[in-house]
Amino acid sequence: xxxxxxxxxxxxxxxxxxxxxxxxxxxxxxxxxxxxVAIMGPSGSGxxxxxxxMGFLDKLTTGKYIFKGVDxxxxxxDQMAEYRNFDIGFVFQSFNLLPRTSVFDNVKLPLSYxxxxxxxTAKVKQAIAAVGLNHRINNLSNQLSGGEKQRxxxxxxxxxxxxxxxxxxxxxxxxxxxxxxVMRILQTLNKRGKTIILVTHEKYTAEHAHRIIKIKDxxxxxxxxxxxxxxxxxxxxxxx
Amino acid sequence: MLITDTIKMSLxxxxxxxxxxxLTMLGIIIGISSxxxxxxxVAGAESLIVNQIQGIGSNIIGVLPGASEEDGPPAxxxxxxxxxxxxxxxxAIKDQIPHISAGSAYLTSTEIITTGSQKTTVSVFGVDPDxxxxxxxxxxxxxxxxxxDKAAAARVAVLGSQxxxxxxxxxxxxxxxxxxxxxxxxxxxxxxxxxxxxxxxVDNAVFIPITTTQKRILGxxxxxxxxxxxxxxxxxxxxxxxxxxxxxxxxxxxxxxEDDFTVSSTDSALAVLGxxxxxLNLFLVAIAGISLIVGGIxxxxxxxxxVTERIRExxxxxxxxxxxxxxxxxxxxxxxIITFLGAIIGMLIGIFFAFxxxxxxNSFDYDWxxxxxxxxxxxxxxxxxxxxxxxxxxPARKAAGYDxxxxxxxx
Numbered sequence: 001x002x003x004x005x006x007x008x009x010x011x012x013x014x015x016x017x018x019x020x021x022x023x024x025x026x027x028x029x030x031x032x033x034x035x036x037v038a039i040m041g042p043s044g045s046g047x048x049x050x051x052x053x054m055g056f057l058d059k060l061t062t063g064k065y066i067f068k069g070v071d072x073x074x075x076x077x078d079q080m081a082e083y084r085n086f087d088i089g090f091v092f093q094s095f096n097l098l099p100r101t102s103v104f105d106n107v108k109l110p111l112s113y114x115x116x117x118x119x120x121t122a123k124v125k126q127a128i129a130a131v132g133l134n135h136r137i138n139n140l141s142n143q144l145s146g147g148e149k150q151r152x153x154x155x156x157x158x159x160x161x162x163x164x165x166x167x168x169x170x171x172x173x174x175x176x177x178x179x180x181x182v183m184r185i186l187q188t189l190n191k192r193g194k195t196i197i198l199v200t201h202e203k204y205t206a207e208h209a210h211r212i213i214k215i216k217d218x219x220x221x222x223x224x225x226x227x228x229x230x231x232x233x234x235x236x237x238x239x240x
Numbered sequence: 241m242l243i244t245d246t247i248k249m250s251l252x253x254x255x256x257x258x259x260x261x262x263l264t265m266l267g268i269i270i271g272i273s274s275x276x277x278x279x280x281x282v283a284g285a286e287s288l289i290v291n292q293i294q295g296i297g298s299n300i301i302g303v304l305p306g307a308s309e310e311d312g313p314p315a316x317x318x319x320x321x322x323x324x325x326x327x328x329x330x331x332a333i334k335d336q337i338p339h340i341s342a343g344s345a346y347l348t349s350t351e352i353i354t355t356g357s358q359k360t361t362v363s364v365f366g367v368d369p370d371x372x373x374x375x376x377x378x379x380x381x382x383x384x385x386x387x388x389d390k391a392a393a394a395r396v397a398v399l400g401s402q403x404x405x406x407x408x409x410x411x412x413x414x415x416x417x418x419x420x421x422x423x424x425x426x427x428x429x430x431x432x433x434x435x436x437x438x439x440x441x442v443d444n445a446v447f448i449p450i451t452t453t454q455k456r457i458l459g460x461x462x463x464x465x466x467x468x469x470x471x472x473x474x475x476x477x478x479x480x481x482x483x484x485x486x487x488x489x490x491x492x493x494x495x496x497x498e499d500d501f502t503v504s505s506t507d508s509a510l511a512v513l514g515x516x517x518x519x520l521n522l523f524l525v526a527i528a529g530i531s532l533i534v535g536g537i538x539x540x541x542x543x544x545x546x547v548t549e550r551i552r553e554x555x556x557x558x559x560x561x562x563x564x565x566x567x568x569x570x571x572x573x574x575x576x577i578i579t580f581l582g583a584i585i586g587m588l589i590g591i592f593f594a595f596x597x598x599x600x601x602n603s604f605d606y607d608w609x610x611x612x613x614x615x616x617x618x619x620x621x622x623x624x625x626x627x628x629x630x631x632x633x634x635p636a637r638k639a640a641g642y643d644x645x646x647x648x649x650x651x
Contacts, residue, residue, distance in 0.1 A: 057559060057644050078563045085561020096556045096648065100256050110560040112245050156560070 001032035003069075004163060004195055005054065010063035012049050023049045025218040026063065031197070033163070036190040036229075038198040038206035041215035048168070050215060051199045055090060055166050056083040068163065085113050089157025093169035095149040097141040097156075103128060104137050107155045114160060127155040131185055147178025154185055158194075165189065168199045183208050184232040208232065243573070250574040253546075254581070261578065264542040267535020268582030268627070269589065272620045274528040276590025276612065279521060283611035284598055286517045291607035293506050293513075295437040297376050299473050301480055302509075303333075303466040303487070304502045323462040324500040327450060329490060330368070330466045337482045339475040344368035345463040347453045353407070353446060355418045360406045363445040364420060366453025366463075374469050375437065382414045382429030385449050389428075393451040397425040401433040402443035420446070423456055435605055476505050529623070535582070536627035543575050543635035554639050555647025564640040571639045575632025576625065583624035587617060 012024040023046045031037055041047040052058035053065060056075070064073050072083065084090075089110075097106050107124045111117040128137055131151040136144065144152065150170060157165050167186060171179035187208065190196050198209050206212050208230050214222040254261040305325035330345040347366035352359060365371075369385050372378050380401065389396050397418060404413050417424045425448065434442050454460055470479050480503050487501050488494070547554070554567055562570075591612055598610035 052645055055559075078565075081558065081561050081563040081566075084559060090559050092648065096552060096559075098553060098556070101252075109557070113557075113561040113563075113566060160561075 001034055004031050004033045004035075005068070006030035006064075006066040007050075007054070008064040008066070010050075010053065010060050010065060012046070012053060012058070012061045023218055024053075024060075027215070027218070027220055028063075029213060029220060029223055031195065033195055034190070034193050036187070036196045036198070036208075036210045038200060038209035038212045039215060040200055040203070040206040040212050041221075042201055045215045046218040047199055047201075047215045051166055051168060051197065054164075054197070055088050056080040081113075082115075085110055086115075086160060087163045089160065089162040089165040091150065091153050091157050091165065091167040091170045093172040095146075095153045095173070097144075097149055097152055099142060101141055102138055103133060103141065103144070103152050103155075106141055106152055107159050109156060110160045123159055123161075124155075127159040128152075130158055130189070131155045145178070146174050147181055150174060150178070150182050151185065154182070154189075158189070164195045164197065166197050166199065169201070169205075170198070171205060172200075180232055187232055204230075243569075246570050246573045247577065249570070250577045253574065254578065260542065264539055264578055265535075265582030265585065267538040268532065268579050268624060269535075269586040271528055271532035271535045272583045272586025272624060273590035273593070274531060275525055275620045275623075276587050276616055277593050278524040278528055279616040280590070280594035280610070280612055281597060282517050282521045282524065283613060284594070284601070284608045286513065287609035287611065288601065288606055289513055290510060292437065292439050293509055295435070296467070296506055297374055297469065298506075299470045299476060300374065300506050301468045301470060301476065301483065302504055302506070303329075303468070303483060304504075305462070305465070305500065306502060307499050322500070323460070324491065325463050325466065326461065327454070327463055329487060330463065332490060333466070333468065333483055333486060336486060337479060339471050339479050340468045341471045342370035342373035343466060343468040344370045344374055345450045345466045347450060347458065347460075347464045348440070349453070349458060351420050351446075351457070353403075353418050353420050355407050355416060358407045360403065360444075362400070362403045363440060363442075364453065364457065365442075365445055365447045366450040366457075367447055368450055370469075371447065372431075374467050375434070375442070377432055377434050377442075379429040380432045381412070382427070384429055385447060390449040390451050393449060393455050395423050395425045395452060395456070396428045396448065398429040398431060398447040399427055400431050400441075400443040400445035400447070402441070403446055404430040406444075418446070420448075421457060441605075473507075476507065480505060532623055532627055536579070536631040539575060539578060539628070540631040540635060543571065543632060544638065546574075547571065547635050547639040550639075551642060551647045551650040554642050555644050555650065558642070558644035559648060567640040568636045571636035572629065572632045575636065576628035579624045579628030579632075580621075583621055587620065 007030070008028050010024055010027045013020050013022045027050060039047045039050060049058065053060050056072070060073060064071060066072070067083070067087070075083070098109065104124055107127050108120060111120050111123060125137070128134060131154050133148060133151055133155065136148060141149065141152065170182050170186070174182060186196055186198070198206065200206050207226060209226060210229050211225050212222070213220060303325065305322040327345050330343055334340055334343040344367050349364050350361060351364045352361050367385070369387055369390060372384050379398065382398070384398055385396065388394070399407070399413055407413065407418065408416065413427045413430055416427050418427060431442070431447070436442070450463065470476050483503050484496070484499070488496070488499065491500055493499060557567060594612065595610055598608050601608035
């Protein structure tokens, strides 16, 4: 498979009033196109920081981040915004939908900032169909259930047809039934070829992925393929 | 990001928070409506005064008792009684100064007049036989006061059209008697309708000889003011000078600064009016401008609150690819839309009230023009735009400055 990204000895530290906090101490791995990877670790391990750097939301301190064969270690803010818009889709724990805004307009949001959005309506409808929310297309975001909200967020992450989707604790705010639906959608997307990185602190959630990279104290503790990952079928609950 | 999307979204945000949007706009609404209303009222008042002064007649020189204050009107205008100007002065001016084709002393008082059972309150004008020439009017029936009437201080009267209607209901008034105070007066004529002239309703008036007013009604030997008609506009300045010299001579005044009279033409009165209204306009618009700035600060305040309230939205927008410039533009456009909507509402309110005032004043038979100057519209729109932009920049830049991760995590 083709390599999608590679991090080489990636380090990150924050400086606040001369207090230096080291978060990542030199992380290296690569991820191929089409993989479903879980980045797992307890809170404070540095997994979120790693996701932010790989998602072009944050800059690394030292090391290299090669994305699609290009060294992206030193991008400007606007270049990072362009990568986020074109290559990355985010699904957050707290959904982060625009309040009092229709499902259609929420999903459309990334296309609003795209250089060449193409046929916006068709793309939005396709993304909404992919998460099975056609019947909700004109509803406002605050009229949706939690599970539906997260599906809208997934559709929003899909709409630009990005190379990589980050799901940051996507089931954290959901009950096990709707959590199951969300996981199933992510697995389906992965089967269709999308690269997905799931960030979680829960083992059972991580076990839905095909590979788990365990992060602890700013280092890769373990990088293993999941021999028998949990395959969710229609109607299955998220097994805790 | 598409500008139309941003505009649509801003309008949606305004709709969702109707009350807050309205309160945000209120400062701008009040500011702009004041600018529009004030400029319209000043223009309307100016038109009213101009119409009234022009109604007095063309090529008119007025002589008022009392010195003219520097750049201000003479004291007599404010009702201060000054007794220095006499009928003999008027006569001397008419006799000795060239280019004067007509002249009249004036004394006015408000009296109740009765005839049989009818009773009405009118302005009684003591005037000279020249009055119709000066005011460019004439009698409707009968004839005006004569020199003989004046010489004899005769108890004769000419009725204004409205007074004639009120007292005689359209019947022939000539030869009838009216009672002013304790004396009976014989009506010798009625005037054509002229409306209000120089802010006096000359239709609801009775004209009697100046001498009669002095002796029989007021018991005084001075006059209120005098007006003279000059044969040509070119001679007005020269005639004013001649009148001043003659009066100084008659009143034993050597230093012009000690003048106890004021001579001016309607033209110069209009010129003074122009400078007064110009200054008034500037002054009032400056006050309205201050309220616009206060409105702008209000908008900035609310926008800052909105930015804080929408930090997560900002974070999300950045996460899906918005650049800092996109975010700045979005908030700036929102501010400009708020100010512009406020400006439009303010303009409509200002125009509406200006129209109400003009309706009100016109219903009292005054010529008040309903004027909305394009300048006031353009200036207030520009001002709103400038305020929207300048007071929107800070909140917009603040919004754009948020780090996406911090913004997304904001609780």
